[in-house]
Amino acid sequence: MKKLYVILINDNVIRSGLADLGRLADAELWLVSSPHYARRLTDEQRAAYARIVVPDDMETTDLVALLDRELPRPRPEQLRFLTNDESCELICARLAEHLGTAGWPAARLLPFVDKMASKAALAGSGLRLPRHLRFDRDRHAADPRGYCERIAAEIGFPMVVKPVDRYASMDVRRLDGPAALRAWASWASSPKDRNSYEVDEFVSGTLYNFDALVQDGRVVWSNVCANLNPCMEFAAGRSLGVWTLPADDPTAVRVSGFGHRALAALRPPDGGVHMEVFGTPDGELVFLEVAARPPGGEMRAVYLRTHGVDIDLAHYLLRAGEPYDVRARPTGELGAWVITPRHAGRVSAVDLPALRSEHTVQVHVSVGETVARASAHIVEPPSAVFMVYGADRAAFGHDMDLLRDLTLYRVEP
Structure with missing residues:
Protein backbone atom coordinates (compact mmCIF):
# COMPACT_ATOMS: atom_id res chain seq x y z
CA MET A 1 0.00 0.00 0.00
CA LYS A 2 1.52 3.31 -1.09
CA LYS A 3 -0.99 5.80 0.35
CA LEU A 4 -3.28 5.55 3.35
CA TYR A 5 -5.33 8.55 4.46
CA VAL A 6 -6.91 8.16 7.91
CA ILE A 7 -9.77 10.60 8.47
CA LEU A 8 -10.76 11.41 12.05
CA ILE A 9 -14.22 12.76 12.93
CA ASN A 10 -15.64 13.32 16.40
CA ASP A 11 -18.31 16.07 16.49
CA ASN A 12 -18.37 17.52 12.99
CA VAL A 13 -19.83 16.02 9.80
CA ILE A 14 -18.57 15.46 6.26
CA ARG A 15 -21.04 16.54 3.60
CA SER A 16 -19.17 14.83 0.76
CA GLY A 17 -19.05 11.07 0.37
CA LEU A 18 -15.30 11.57 -0.27
CA ALA A 19 -15.18 8.79 -2.86
CA ASP A 20 -13.43 11.31 -5.13
CA LEU A 21 -10.72 11.85 -2.51
CA GLY A 22 -9.54 8.25 -2.72
CA ARG A 23 -9.79 8.27 -6.51
CA LEU A 24 -8.00 11.58 -7.11
CA ALA A 25 -5.31 10.90 -4.51
CA ASP A 26 -5.00 7.22 -5.46
CA ALA A 27 -5.17 6.47 -1.74
CA GLU A 28 -6.94 4.00 0.51
CA LEU A 29 -9.22 5.75 3.01
CA TRP A 30 -9.86 4.76 6.61
CA LEU A 31 -12.31 6.49 8.92
CA VAL A 32 -11.82 6.76 12.68
CA SER A 33 -15.12 7.99 14.03
CA SER A 34 -16.90 8.61 17.30
CA PRO A 35 -19.96 6.40 17.84
CA HIS A 36 -22.10 9.54 17.51
CA TYR A 37 -20.87 10.30 14.00
CA ALA A 38 -20.70 6.66 12.89
CA ARG A 39 -24.46 6.32 13.44
CA ARG A 40 -25.05 9.16 10.95
CA LEU A 41 -23.01 7.69 8.08
CA THR A 42 -24.89 7.08 4.85
CA ASP A 43 -24.29 4.01 2.70
CA GLU A 44 -22.51 6.25 0.17
CA GLN A 45 -20.16 7.55 2.83
CA ARG A 46 -19.43 4.08 4.19
CA ALA A 47 -18.58 2.85 0.70
CA ALA A 48 -15.74 5.39 0.42
CA TYR A 49 -13.73 3.77 3.23
CA ALA A 50 -11.73 0.56 3.15
CA ARG A 51 -12.08 0.38 6.93
CA ILE A 52 -14.13 2.16 9.60
CA VAL A 53 -12.84 2.13 13.18
CA VAL A 54 -15.21 3.25 15.96
CA PRO A 55 -13.38 3.57 19.30
CA ASP A 56 -15.30 3.99 22.54
CA ASP A 57 -13.91 7.51 22.88
CA MET A 58 -11.66 9.87 20.96
CA GLU A 59 -9.04 10.51 23.64
CA THR A 60 -5.59 11.08 22.17
CA THR A 61 -3.66 8.52 24.23
CA ASP A 62 -6.14 5.74 23.49
CA LEU A 63 -6.22 6.54 19.76
CA VAL A 64 -2.44 6.53 19.46
CA ALA A 65 -2.26 3.08 21.06
CA LEU A 66 -5.21 1.77 19.00
CA LEU A 67 -3.92 2.94 15.63
CA ASP A 68 -0.38 1.88 16.41
CA ARG A 69 -1.80 -1.65 16.66
CA GLU A 70 -4.29 -1.47 13.80
CA LEU A 71 -2.30 0.25 11.05
CA PRO A 72 -0.65 -2.11 8.55
CA ARG A 73 3.00 -3.04 8.80
CA PRO A 74 5.15 -2.11 7.07
CA ARG A 75 3.63 1.36 7.18
CA PRO A 76 2.35 2.85 3.91
CA GLU A 77 4.82 5.06 2.08
CA GLN A 78 2.47 8.02 2.54
CA LEU A 79 0.40 7.96 5.72
CA ARG A 80 -1.70 11.03 6.53
CA PHE A 81 -4.10 11.85 9.36
CA LEU A 82 -6.77 14.29 8.17
CA THR A 83 -9.82 15.98 9.67
CA ASN A 84 -12.34 18.80 9.29
CA ASP A 85 -13.11 18.73 13.02
CA GLU A 86 -11.48 21.12 15.51
CA SER A 87 -11.66 18.51 18.25
CA CYS A 88 -9.48 16.16 16.15
CA GLU A 89 -6.84 18.61 14.85
CA LEU A 90 -4.36 18.15 17.68
CA ILE A 91 -5.03 14.39 17.75
CA CYS A 92 -3.96 14.24 14.09
CA ALA A 93 -0.78 16.16 14.92
CA ARG A 94 0.09 13.85 17.81
CA LEU A 95 -0.60 10.72 15.76
CA ALA A 96 1.68 11.97 12.98
CA GLU A 97 4.40 12.81 15.50
CA HIS A 98 4.13 9.45 17.28
CA LEU A 99 4.15 7.42 14.07
CA GLY A 100 6.86 9.49 12.43
CA THR A 101 4.84 10.54 9.41
CA ALA A 102 4.30 13.92 7.78
CA GLY A 103 1.70 16.21 9.28
CA TRP A 104 1.01 19.74 10.42
CA PRO A 105 2.62 20.41 13.84
CA ALA A 106 0.42 21.11 16.84
CA ALA A 107 1.87 24.60 17.31
CA ARG A 108 0.77 25.56 13.78
CA LEU A 109 -2.74 24.18 14.35
CA LEU A 110 -3.35 25.58 17.84
CA PRO A 111 -4.64 29.04 16.76
CA PHE A 112 -7.34 27.24 14.76
CA VAL A 113 -8.42 25.13 17.74
CA ASP A 114 -8.05 27.45 20.74
CA LYS A 115 -9.83 30.80 20.43
CA MET A 116 -7.44 32.44 22.88
CA ALA A 117 -4.44 31.24 20.85
CA SER A 118 -5.89 32.76 17.67
CA LYS A 119 -6.36 36.11 19.40
CA ALA A 120 -2.80 35.95 20.73
CA ALA A 121 -1.51 35.31 17.20
CA LEU A 122 -3.42 38.37 15.94
CA ALA A 123 -2.36 40.66 18.78
CA GLY A 124 0.19 42.55 16.68
CA SER A 125 -1.73 42.52 13.41
CA GLY A 126 -3.52 45.84 13.85
CA LEU A 127 -6.89 44.11 13.42
CA ARG A 128 -9.63 44.88 15.93
CA LEU A 129 -10.11 42.14 18.53
CA PRO A 130 -12.81 42.05 21.20
CA ARG A 131 -11.67 42.60 24.77
CA HIS A 132 -11.06 39.11 26.08
CA LEU A 133 -9.52 36.97 28.81
CA ARG A 134 -9.21 33.30 29.69
CA PHE A 135 -11.40 32.31 32.64
CA ASP A 136 -9.18 31.09 35.48
CA ARG A 137 -10.84 28.53 37.77
CA ASP A 138 -8.09 28.80 40.38
CA ARG A 139 -8.42 32.57 40.67
CA HIS A 140 -12.17 32.20 40.96
CA ALA A 141 -11.80 29.55 43.67
CA ALA A 142 -9.46 31.80 45.67
CA ASP A 143 -11.75 34.86 45.56
CA PRO A 144 -15.05 34.29 43.71
CA ARG A 145 -16.57 37.75 44.15
CA GLY A 146 -13.32 39.65 43.72
CA TYR A 147 -12.38 37.74 40.56
CA CYS A 148 -15.81 38.36 39.02
CA GLU A 149 -15.46 42.06 39.81
CA ARG A 150 -12.09 42.13 38.03
CA ILE A 151 -13.60 40.38 34.98
CA ALA A 152 -16.43 42.92 34.89
CA ALA A 153 -13.99 45.83 35.14
CA GLU A 154 -11.82 44.49 32.30
CA ILE A 155 -14.50 43.25 29.88
CA GLY A 156 -17.65 45.21 30.78
CA PHE A 157 -21.30 44.24 30.34
CA PRO A 158 -22.82 42.70 28.37
CA MET A 159 -20.20 40.00 27.88
CA VAL A 160 -20.08 36.61 26.18
CA VAL A 161 -18.67 33.44 27.75
CA LYS A 162 -17.80 30.47 25.56
CA PRO A 163 -15.57 27.39 25.48
CA VAL A 164 -12.20 28.09 23.89
CA ASP A 165 -12.35 24.96 21.72
CA ARG A 166 -15.97 24.23 20.77
CA TYR A 167 -18.10 25.28 17.81
CA ALA A 168 -21.74 25.93 16.78
CA SER A 169 -22.30 28.23 19.79
CA MET A 170 -22.51 25.26 22.14
CA ASP A 171 -22.29 26.33 25.81
CA VAL A 172 -22.11 30.00 24.74
CA ARG A 173 -23.96 32.51 26.91
CA ARG A 174 -24.47 36.24 27.08
CA LEU A 175 -24.18 37.71 30.58
CA ASP A 176 -25.79 41.07 31.25
CA GLY A 177 -24.83 41.87 34.83
CA PRO A 178 -22.82 40.96 37.96
CA ALA A 179 -25.36 38.45 39.32
CA ALA A 180 -25.41 36.52 36.04
CA LEU A 181 -21.60 36.52 35.93
CA ARG A 182 -21.28 35.21 39.48
CA ALA A 183 -23.83 32.44 38.86
CA TRP A 184 -22.16 31.39 35.61
CA ALA A 185 -18.65 31.50 37.11
CA SER A 186 -19.75 29.27 39.97
CA TRP A 187 -21.07 26.69 37.50
CA ALA A 188 -18.06 26.96 35.18
CA SER A 189 -15.73 26.29 38.12
CA SER A 190 -17.59 23.18 39.24
CA PRO A 191 -16.45 19.62 38.43
CA LYS A 192 -19.62 19.14 36.35
CA ASP A 193 -18.38 21.57 33.69
CA ARG A 194 -15.25 20.31 31.90
CA ASN A 195 -14.96 23.17 29.40
CA SER A 196 -12.18 25.75 29.39
CA TYR A 197 -13.73 29.17 28.86
CA GLU A 198 -12.91 32.60 27.54
CA VAL A 199 -14.77 35.78 28.41
CA ASP A 200 -15.27 38.25 25.55
CA GLU A 201 -16.65 41.70 25.05
CA PHE A 202 -20.12 41.45 23.50
CA VAL A 203 -20.04 42.81 19.96
CA SER A 204 -23.29 43.53 18.13
CA GLY A 205 -23.86 43.95 14.43
Whole structure:
Protein backbone atom coordinates (compact mmCIF):
# COMPACT_ATOMS: atom_id res chain seq x y z
CA MET A 1 0.00 0.00 0.00
CA LYS A 2 1.52 3.31 -1.09
CA LYS A 3 -0.99 5.80 0.35
CA LEU A 4 -3.28 5.55 3.35
CA TYR A 5 -5.33 8.55 4.46
CA VAL A 6 -6.91 8.16 7.91
CA ILE A 7 -9.77 10.60 8.47
CA LEU A 8 -10.76 11.41 12.05
CA ILE A 9 -14.22 12.76 12.93
CA ASN A 10 -15.64 13.32 16.40
CA ASP A 11 -18.31 16.07 16.49
CA ASN A 12 -18.37 17.52 12.99
CA VAL A 13 -19.83 16.02 9.80
CA ILE A 14 -18.57 15.46 6.26
CA ARG A 15 -21.04 16.54 3.60
CA SER A 16 -19.17 14.83 0.76
CA GLY A 17 -19.05 11.07 0.37
CA LEU A 18 -15.30 11.57 -0.27
CA ALA A 19 -15.18 8.79 -2.86
CA ASP A 20 -13.43 11.31 -5.13
CA LEU A 21 -10.72 11.85 -2.51
CA GLY A 22 -9.54 8.25 -2.72
CA ARG A 23 -9.79 8.27 -6.51
CA LEU A 24 -8.00 11.58 -7.11
CA ALA A 25 -5.31 10.90 -4.51
CA ASP A 26 -5.00 7.22 -5.46
CA ALA A 27 -5.17 6.47 -1.74
CA GLU A 28 -6.94 4.00 0.51
CA LEU A 29 -9.22 5.75 3.01
CA TRP A 30 -9.86 4.76 6.61
CA LEU A 31 -12.31 6.49 8.92
CA VAL A 32 -11.82 6.76 12.68
CA SER A 33 -15.12 7.99 14.03
CA SER A 34 -16.90 8.61 17.30
CA PRO A 35 -19.96 6.40 17.84
CA HIS A 36 -22.10 9.54 17.51
CA TYR A 37 -20.87 10.30 14.00
CA ALA A 38 -20.70 6.66 12.89
CA ARG A 39 -24.46 6.32 13.44
CA ARG A 40 -25.05 9.16 10.95
CA LEU A 41 -23.01 7.69 8.08
CA THR A 42 -24.89 7.08 4.85
CA ASP A 43 -24.29 4.01 2.70
CA GLU A 44 -22.51 6.25 0.17
CA GLN A 45 -20.16 7.55 2.83
CA ARG A 46 -19.43 4.08 4.19
CA ALA A 47 -18.58 2.85 0.70
CA ALA A 48 -15.74 5.39 0.42
CA TYR A 49 -13.73 3.77 3.23
CA ALA A 50 -11.73 0.56 3.15
CA ARG A 51 -12.08 0.38 6.93
CA ILE A 52 -14.13 2.16 9.60
CA VAL A 53 -12.84 2.13 13.18
CA VAL A 54 -15.21 3.25 15.96
CA PRO A 55 -13.38 3.57 19.30
CA ASP A 56 -15.30 3.99 22.54
CA ASP A 57 -13.91 7.51 22.88
CA MET A 58 -11.66 9.87 20.96
CA GLU A 59 -9.04 10.51 23.64
CA THR A 60 -5.59 11.08 22.17
CA THR A 61 -3.66 8.52 24.23
CA ASP A 62 -6.14 5.74 23.49
CA LEU A 63 -6.22 6.54 19.76
CA VAL A 64 -2.44 6.53 19.46
CA ALA A 65 -2.26 3.08 21.06
CA LEU A 66 -5.21 1.77 19.00
CA LEU A 67 -3.92 2.94 15.63
CA ASP A 68 -0.38 1.88 16.41
CA ARG A 69 -1.80 -1.65 16.66
CA GLU A 70 -4.29 -1.47 13.80
CA LEU A 71 -2.30 0.25 11.05
CA PRO A 72 -0.65 -2.11 8.55
CA ARG A 73 3.00 -3.04 8.80
CA PRO A 74 5.15 -2.11 7.07
CA ARG A 75 3.63 1.36 7.18
CA PRO A 76 2.35 2.85 3.91
CA GLU A 77 4.82 5.06 2.08
CA GLN A 78 2.47 8.02 2.54
CA LEU A 79 0.40 7.96 5.72
CA ARG A 80 -1.70 11.03 6.53
CA PHE A 81 -4.10 11.85 9.36
CA LEU A 82 -6.77 14.29 8.17
CA THR A 83 -9.82 15.98 9.67
CA ASN A 84 -12.34 18.80 9.29
CA ASP A 85 -13.11 18.73 13.02
CA GLU A 86 -11.48 21.12 15.51
CA SER A 87 -11.66 18.51 18.25
CA CYS A 88 -9.48 16.16 16.15
CA GLU A 89 -6.84 18.61 14.85
CA LEU A 90 -4.36 18.15 17.68
CA ILE A 91 -5.03 14.39 17.75
CA CYS A 92 -3.96 14.24 14.09
CA ALA A 93 -0.78 16.16 14.92
CA ARG A 94 0.09 13.85 17.81
CA LEU A 95 -0.60 10.72 15.76
CA ALA A 96 1.68 11.97 12.98
CA GLU A 97 4.40 12.81 15.50
CA HIS A 98 4.13 9.45 17.28
CA LEU A 99 4.15 7.42 14.07
CA GLY A 100 6.86 9.49 12.43
CA THR A 101 4.84 10.54 9.41
CA ALA A 102 4.30 13.92 7.78
CA GLY A 103 1.70 16.21 9.28
CA TRP A 104 1.01 19.74 10.42
CA PRO A 105 2.62 20.41 13.84
CA ALA A 106 0.42 21.11 16.84
CA ALA A 107 1.87 24.60 17.31
CA ARG A 108 0.77 25.56 13.78
CA LEU A 109 -2.74 24.18 14.35
CA LEU A 110 -3.35 25.58 17.84
CA PRO A 111 -4.64 29.04 16.76
CA PHE A 112 -7.34 27.24 14.76
CA VAL A 113 -8.42 25.13 17.74
CA ASP A 114 -8.05 27.45 20.74
CA LYS A 115 -9.83 30.80 20.43
CA MET A 116 -7.44 32.44 22.88
CA ALA A 117 -4.44 31.24 20.85
CA SER A 118 -5.89 32.76 17.67
CA LYS A 119 -6.36 36.11 19.40
CA ALA A 120 -2.80 35.95 20.73
CA ALA A 121 -1.51 35.31 17.20
CA LEU A 122 -3.42 38.37 15.94
CA ALA A 123 -2.36 40.66 18.78
CA GLY A 124 0.19 42.55 16.68
CA SER A 125 -1.73 42.52 13.41
CA GLY A 126 -3.52 45.84 13.85
CA LEU A 127 -6.89 44.11 13.42
CA ARG A 128 -9.63 44.88 15.93
CA LEU A 129 -10.11 42.14 18.53
CA PRO A 130 -12.81 42.05 21.20
CA ARG A 131 -11.67 42.60 24.77
CA HIS A 132 -11.06 39.11 26.08
CA LEU A 133 -9.52 36.97 28.81
CA ARG A 134 -9.21 33.30 29.69
CA PHE A 135 -11.40 32.31 32.64
CA ASP A 136 -9.18 31.09 35.48
CA ARG A 137 -10.84 28.53 37.77
CA ASP A 138 -8.09 28.80 40.38
CA ARG A 139 -8.42 32.57 40.67
CA HIS A 140 -12.17 32.20 40.96
CA ALA A 141 -11.80 29.55 43.67
CA ALA A 142 -9.46 31.80 45.67
CA ASP A 143 -11.75 34.86 45.56
CA PRO A 144 -15.05 34.29 43.71
CA ARG A 145 -16.57 37.75 44.15
CA GLY A 146 -13.32 39.65 43.72
CA TYR A 147 -12.38 37.74 40.56
CA CYS A 148 -15.81 38.36 39.02
CA GLU A 149 -15.46 42.06 39.81
CA ARG A 150 -12.09 42.13 38.03
CA ILE A 151 -13.60 40.38 34.98
CA ALA A 152 -16.43 42.92 34.89
CA ALA A 153 -13.99 45.83 35.14
CA GLU A 154 -11.82 44.49 32.30
CA ILE A 155 -14.50 43.25 29.88
CA GLY A 156 -17.65 45.21 30.78
CA PHE A 157 -21.30 44.24 30.34
CA PRO A 158 -22.82 42.70 28.37
CA MET A 159 -20.20 40.00 27.88
CA VAL A 160 -20.08 36.61 26.18
CA VAL A 161 -18.67 33.44 27.75
CA LYS A 162 -17.80 30.47 25.56
CA PRO A 163 -15.57 27.39 25.48
CA VAL A 164 -12.20 28.09 23.89
CA ASP A 165 -12.35 24.96 21.72
CA ARG A 166 -15.97 24.23 20.77
CA TYR A 167 -18.10 25.28 17.81
CA ALA A 168 -21.74 25.93 16.78
CA SER A 169 -22.30 28.23 19.79
CA MET A 170 -22.51 25.26 22.14
CA ASP A 171 -22.29 26.33 25.81
CA VAL A 172 -22.11 30.00 24.74
CA ARG A 173 -23.96 32.51 26.91
CA ARG A 174 -24.47 36.24 27.08
CA LEU A 175 -24.18 37.71 30.58
CA ASP A 176 -25.79 41.07 31.25
CA GLY A 177 -24.83 41.87 34.83
CA PRO A 178 -22.82 40.96 37.96
CA ALA A 179 -25.36 38.45 39.32
CA ALA A 180 -25.41 36.52 36.04
CA LEU A 181 -21.60 36.52 35.93
CA ARG A 182 -21.28 35.21 39.48
CA ALA A 183 -23.83 32.44 38.86
CA TRP A 184 -22.16 31.39 35.61
CA ALA A 185 -18.65 31.50 37.11
CA SER A 186 -19.75 29.27 39.97
CA TRP A 187 -21.07 26.69 37.50
CA ALA A 188 -18.06 26.96 35.18
CA SER A 189 -15.73 26.29 38.12
CA SER A 190 -17.59 23.18 39.24
CA PRO A 191 -16.45 19.62 38.43
CA LYS A 192 -19.62 19.14 36.35
CA ASP A 193 -18.38 21.57 33.69
CA ARG A 194 -15.25 20.31 31.90
CA ASN A 195 -14.96 23.17 29.40
CA SER A 196 -12.18 25.75 29.39
CA TYR A 197 -13.73 29.17 28.86
CA GLU A 198 -12.91 32.60 27.54
CA VAL A 199 -14.77 35.78 28.41
CA ASP A 200 -15.27 38.25 25.55
CA GLU A 201 -16.65 41.70 25.05
CA PHE A 202 -20.12 41.45 23.50
CA VAL A 203 -20.04 42.81 19.96
CA SER A 204 -23.29 43.53 18.13
CA GLY A 205 -23.86 43.95 14.43
CA THR A 206 -23.85 41.74 11.34
CA LEU A 207 -21.86 38.52 11.38
CA TYR A 208 -19.82 37.75 8.25
CA ASN A 209 -17.96 34.61 7.20
CA PHE A 210 -14.68 34.65 5.32
CA ASP A 211 -14.19 31.22 3.74
CA ALA A 212 -10.93 30.34 2.02
CA LEU A 213 -8.83 27.54 0.57
CA VAL A 214 -5.08 27.64 1.25
CA GLN A 215 -2.42 25.88 -0.82
CA ASP A 216 1.31 26.08 -0.15
CA GLY A 217 0.60 28.80 2.40
CA ARG A 218 -1.24 30.99 -0.11
CA VAL A 219 -4.97 31.75 -0.38
CA VAL A 220 -6.04 30.30 -3.73
CA TRP A 221 -9.78 30.92 -3.37
CA SER A 222 -12.00 32.87 -0.99
CA ASN A 223 -15.52 34.18 -0.58
CA VAL A 224 -17.49 36.28 1.89
CA CYS A 225 -20.93 35.42 3.26
CA ALA A 226 -23.36 37.29 5.49
CA ASN A 227 -25.31 35.67 8.33
CA LEU A 228 -28.99 36.36 8.86
CA ASN A 229 -28.42 36.35 12.62
CA PRO A 230 -25.50 35.44 14.92
CA CYS A 231 -25.37 31.73 15.78
CA MET A 232 -26.21 32.17 19.46
CA GLU A 233 -29.59 33.74 18.55
CA PHE A 234 -30.82 30.41 17.16
CA ALA A 235 -31.51 29.26 20.72
CA ALA A 236 -33.44 32.50 21.25
CA GLY A 237 -35.84 31.53 18.46
CA ARG A 238 -34.34 33.29 15.42
CA SER A 239 -33.38 31.80 12.07
CA LEU A 240 -29.80 30.88 11.28
CA GLY A 241 -28.78 31.46 7.69
CA VAL A 242 -25.68 32.09 5.60
CA TRP A 243 -25.77 33.66 2.15
CA THR A 244 -23.07 34.45 -0.37
CA LEU A 245 -22.30 38.10 -1.01
CA PRO A 246 -21.43 39.30 -4.53
CA ALA A 247 -17.67 39.68 -4.97
CA ASP A 248 -18.11 43.37 -5.85
CA ASP A 249 -20.21 44.16 -2.77
CA PRO A 250 -18.33 46.90 -0.84
CA THR A 251 -18.73 45.09 2.49
CA ALA A 252 -17.53 41.82 0.96
CA VAL A 253 -14.43 43.61 -0.33
CA ARG A 254 -13.69 45.00 3.15
CA VAL A 255 -14.27 41.68 4.92
CA SER A 256 -12.12 39.88 2.35
CA GLY A 257 -9.27 42.31 2.97
CA PHE A 258 -9.66 41.80 6.73
CA GLY A 259 -9.63 38.02 6.26
CA HIS A 260 -6.49 38.05 4.12
CA ARG A 261 -4.66 40.21 6.68
CA ALA A 262 -5.72 37.87 9.49
CA LEU A 263 -4.54 34.77 7.62
CA ALA A 264 -1.18 36.38 6.90
CA ALA A 265 -0.70 36.66 10.68
CA LEU A 266 -2.23 33.28 11.57
CA ARG A 267 -0.34 31.19 8.96
CA PRO A 268 -2.98 28.48 8.49
CA PRO A 269 -2.24 24.94 7.36
CA ASP A 270 -3.18 24.07 3.80
CA GLY A 271 -6.87 23.30 3.33
CA GLY A 272 -10.09 25.06 4.22
CA VAL A 273 -10.40 28.06 6.54
CA HIS A 274 -13.61 29.42 8.07
CA MET A 275 -13.41 32.80 9.81
CA GLU A 276 -16.14 34.82 11.50
CA VAL A 277 -16.01 38.62 11.60
CA PHE A 278 -18.50 41.08 13.06
CA GLY A 279 -19.42 44.28 11.27
CA THR A 280 -20.58 46.80 13.87
CA PRO A 281 -23.31 49.41 13.20
CA ASP A 282 -20.61 52.10 12.87
CA GLY A 283 -18.76 50.09 10.20
CA GLU A 284 -15.94 48.63 12.29
CA LEU A 285 -14.82 45.05 11.56
CA VAL A 286 -14.05 42.88 14.60
CA PHE A 287 -12.45 39.43 14.56
CA LEU A 288 -14.52 36.73 16.26
CA GLU A 289 -12.96 33.29 15.64
CA VAL A 290 -11.37 31.03 13.04
CA ALA A 291 -11.09 27.31 12.25
CA ALA A 292 -8.94 25.39 9.77
CA ARG A 293 -11.85 23.65 8.05
CA PRO A 294 -14.59 24.35 5.52
CA PRO A 295 -17.79 26.06 6.71
CA GLY A 296 -20.53 23.90 8.18
CA GLY A 297 -24.17 23.37 7.40
CA GLU A 298 -25.04 22.92 3.74
CA MET A 299 -22.52 25.46 2.48
CA ARG A 300 -20.75 22.76 0.45
CA ALA A 301 -23.89 22.50 -1.70
CA VAL A 302 -24.17 26.29 -1.92
CA TYR A 303 -20.57 26.75 -3.06
CA LEU A 304 -20.84 23.89 -5.55
CA ARG A 305 -23.72 25.66 -7.27
CA THR A 306 -22.59 29.28 -6.97
CA HIS A 307 -18.82 28.88 -7.43
CA GLY A 308 -18.25 25.37 -8.78
CA VAL A 309 -15.98 24.54 -5.82
CA ASP A 310 -16.31 21.40 -3.69
CA ILE A 311 -14.89 22.87 -0.50
CA ASP A 312 -14.96 19.56 1.39
CA LEU A 313 -13.03 17.65 -1.26
CA ALA A 314 -10.61 20.53 -1.79
CA HIS A 315 -9.95 20.75 1.95
CA TYR A 316 -8.87 17.12 2.26
CA LEU A 317 -6.78 17.10 -0.92
CA LEU A 318 -4.97 20.30 0.05
CA ARG A 319 -4.46 19.20 3.66
CA ALA A 320 -2.91 15.96 2.37
CA GLY A 321 -0.53 17.93 0.15
CA GLU A 322 -1.97 16.64 -3.11
CA PRO A 323 -1.28 18.69 -6.27
CA TYR A 324 -4.88 19.86 -6.57
CA ASP A 325 -5.80 22.69 -8.94
CA VAL A 326 -8.56 24.81 -7.39
CA ARG A 327 -10.50 26.32 -10.27
CA ALA A 328 -13.61 28.24 -9.30
CA ARG A 329 -16.36 28.67 -11.88
CA PRO A 330 -18.69 31.39 -10.51
CA THR A 331 -22.19 31.18 -11.94
CA GLY A 332 -23.29 34.69 -11.00
CA GLU A 333 -25.94 33.31 -8.67
CA LEU A 334 -26.25 34.02 -4.98
CA GLY A 335 -26.96 31.11 -2.67
CA ALA A 336 -28.17 30.61 0.89
CA TRP A 337 -28.65 27.87 3.45
CA VAL A 338 -31.17 28.74 6.18
CA ILE A 339 -32.52 26.75 9.13
CA THR A 340 -35.32 27.70 11.50
CA PRO A 341 -35.47 26.71 15.18
CA ARG A 342 -38.06 24.67 17.03
CA HIS A 343 -40.16 26.21 19.77
CA ALA A 344 -42.19 24.21 22.24
CA GLY A 345 -45.91 23.59 21.92
CA ARG A 346 -48.58 21.91 19.81
CA VAL A 347 -48.28 23.06 16.19
CA SER A 348 -51.46 24.77 14.98
CA ALA A 349 -50.26 26.13 11.61
CA VAL A 350 -47.15 26.21 9.41
CA ASP A 351 -46.58 29.52 7.61
CA LEU A 352 -44.19 29.23 4.66
CA PRO A 353 -42.86 32.57 3.37
CA ALA A 354 -43.53 33.79 -0.18
CA LEU A 355 -39.96 33.77 -1.49
CA ARG A 356 -39.23 35.29 -4.90
CA SER A 357 -36.06 33.32 -5.66
CA GLU A 358 -35.72 29.68 -6.63
CA HIS A 359 -35.78 27.61 -3.47
CA THR A 360 -36.42 24.28 -1.83
CA VAL A 361 -37.67 23.72 1.70
CA GLN A 362 -37.76 20.68 3.96
CA VAL A 363 -40.23 21.13 6.81
CA HIS A 364 -39.69 18.91 9.85
CA VAL A 365 -42.79 19.81 11.89
CA SER A 366 -46.45 19.22 11.07
CA VAL A 367 -49.82 20.50 12.23
CA GLY A 368 -50.97 18.60 15.29
CA GLU A 369 -47.46 17.62 16.34
CA THR A 370 -46.31 18.51 19.84
CA VAL A 371 -42.77 19.88 19.95
CA ALA A 372 -41.44 18.92 23.37
CA ARG A 373 -38.78 21.59 23.74
CA ALA A 374 -37.24 24.54 21.97
CA SER A 375 -33.92 24.37 20.11
CA ALA A 376 -30.91 24.72 22.41
CA HIS A 377 -28.27 25.13 19.67
CA ILE A 378 -27.81 24.73 15.92
CA VAL A 379 -26.59 21.13 16.07
CA GLU A 380 -30.08 19.97 17.03
CA PRO A 381 -32.61 19.19 14.26
CA PRO A 382 -34.24 22.38 12.92
CA SER A 383 -37.91 22.90 12.16
CA ALA A 384 -37.11 23.57 8.49
CA VAL A 385 -34.21 23.85 6.04
CA PHE A 386 -34.29 26.32 3.14
CA MET A 387 -31.92 26.35 0.15
CA VAL A 388 -32.27 29.56 -1.87
CA TYR A 389 -30.63 30.55 -5.18
CA GLY A 390 -30.98 33.49 -7.55
CA ALA A 391 -29.19 36.03 -9.72
CA ASP A 392 -31.66 38.86 -9.01
CA ARG A 393 -30.02 40.67 -6.09
CA ALA A 394 -33.13 42.64 -5.15
CA ALA A 395 -35.33 39.54 -5.03
CA PHE A 396 -32.68 37.63 -3.12
CA GLY A 397 -32.33 40.43 -0.58
CA HIS A 398 -36.11 40.47 -0.14
CA ASP A 399 -36.03 36.74 0.60
CA MET A 400 -33.23 37.06 3.14
CA ASP A 401 -35.21 39.77 4.95
CA LEU A 402 -38.23 37.45 5.14
CA LEU A 403 -36.20 34.51 6.41
CA ARG A 404 -34.26 36.59 8.95
CA ASP A 405 -37.34 37.15 11.13
CA LEU A 406 -39.41 34.16 10.06
CA THR A 407 -41.58 32.36 12.60
CA LEU A 408 -42.19 29.14 10.69
CA TYR A 409 -45.08 27.81 12.72
CA ARG A 410 -47.65 28.79 15.30
CA VAL A 411 -48.50 26.85 18.43
CA GLU A 412 -51.77 26.55 20.29
CA PRO A 413 -52.16 29.07 23.13
